[in-house]
Amino acid sequence: MPSCVNLIGQTEEPARGGNPTAQGVIIYYGKCSDTATQEMIRKNFQKLVEADILSSSFCNASSLCNVGNIQVRCGIVNVRKRRDVQARNQIEVIISVQLPSSLEQTFQTEYDQITAIFQHLEYTLSSLNSSAIVDDLELTFVGIQNKSIEIECPVGTIPAPNMYACVNCSAGTFYDSTIMSCVHCDKGWYQDLTGQLSCKACQEFTTTRTIRAISEDACESACAPGYWSVDGVTPCSPCDTGTYQENYGQIHCIRCRGSQTTLLLAAKSPDLCQEFDIIFPPGQSKNCSLKVINAINTSSVSLTWWIQIRQDSSGKIIHLLNGNDDILSLYIERE
Structure with missing residues (x-):
């Protein structure tokens, strides 16, 4: 045999x-x-x-x-x-x-x-x-x-090694007629039969832990947009600030472009990435300091930044000092 x-x-x-x-x-x-x-x-x-x-x-x-x-x-x-x-x-x-x-x-x-x-x-x-x-x-x-x-070999089968016979593509794979070979089912897909020409999709909001799933039982609750896990299924972690994820069942989050970041955790869209340099959480005040290591003689200095301010903010929001010398104070007054 x-x-x-x-x-x-x-x-x-x-x-x-x-x-x-x-x-x-x-x-x-x-x-x-x-x-x-x-x-x-x-x-x-x-x-x-x-x-x-x-x-x-x-x-x-x-x-x-x-x-x-x-x-x-x-x-x-x-x-x-x-x-x-x-x-x-x-x-x-x-x-x-x-x-x-x-x-x-x-x-x-x-x-x-x-x-x-x-x-x-x-x-x-x-x-x-x-x-x-x-x-x-x-x-x-x-x-x-x-x-x-x-x-x-007939469609759905490939040559077997060490004999002139053909074997079915196994469960968890499908036959790709373009390359005439068996291909693994991707994450979120499965195939419980042999010799098939396509894979079956998991139900909405579910995915598989790995590729080459062989049963619908392998489909589990997927991480929602804004969340991720090492295998794309629950339990999941929120995307960190500065990152987002639009799709279900993902194993990583996507970093915002350039100097953009997000306001909160679990961002679901790149539209939530914004340009700003300083953010103070609500109800908190922060002291920021800049230490100049190498002094440079210059007649003028220009500072530019983006600041996000809550709509209900008022009073002094920026106070810029050089040592004990007051350089700049920025106030918001509301009627």
Whole structure:
């Protein structure tokens, strides 16, 4: 039996067999400058390969074994021959063979099968006269290069490691058709089924503690705007002054821009960020002092600041001193 897999985004057992495709590049030396010659090579090669492979013992037990569209490319390559480097006309015949797959077969068994098919094809081509591929054209068979094996999986599944089979995307993930891979459900989303194409959203005002939630039970009460916690769910802490948070279920607060700050804790919007330099809490008075370490000789000094003042404030609100010398006093008088 094939080995089970236990990787992120995959179920613990294979979902179904995949369609492994063997690919290779058959190299010939010879000219094929015009498109008509290339098309003749392609058609004759298609017939030859299909007759050779599909009638062999490798494929006659299943109708799923087929040869894909063959491509022909022509160009000039430099070939080293003894001490000289010579330019050669090279023909590349790109071939793909799709094989049946079974969950009962191991990775090694199918790899050996595909390897045997290429060896069989290489033996056939090496003993074949070039006229069987195209008339009046001398071709020299070089070999089969760039041999590889790929597997095509149905939507919602991905290739399993160590076998030619496909596995469902696991619970807590979904299949992203753009990148053809399993992707974790984000915070605030969950997926309780395997092989799905999307995640399910938690109900309003709830979220999950982590990504890749596998049940609706993982949705908990989210921190409200203006609050945060390390996992976005209750218990929550208010955003500190100078920060805010607009959304539910957040793990941090956002700092106000520049020198802006907020009046109170738990700000819910950047509109609550304001520009000011000094704020005195209601009913309190504060003494502020500025110590000048390095004295500078100057004829004038300009001081500017923003001050927030409560609407019911009155009397002297600013008294600026230099030592014992009174420099400035600011009063508010109300009628």
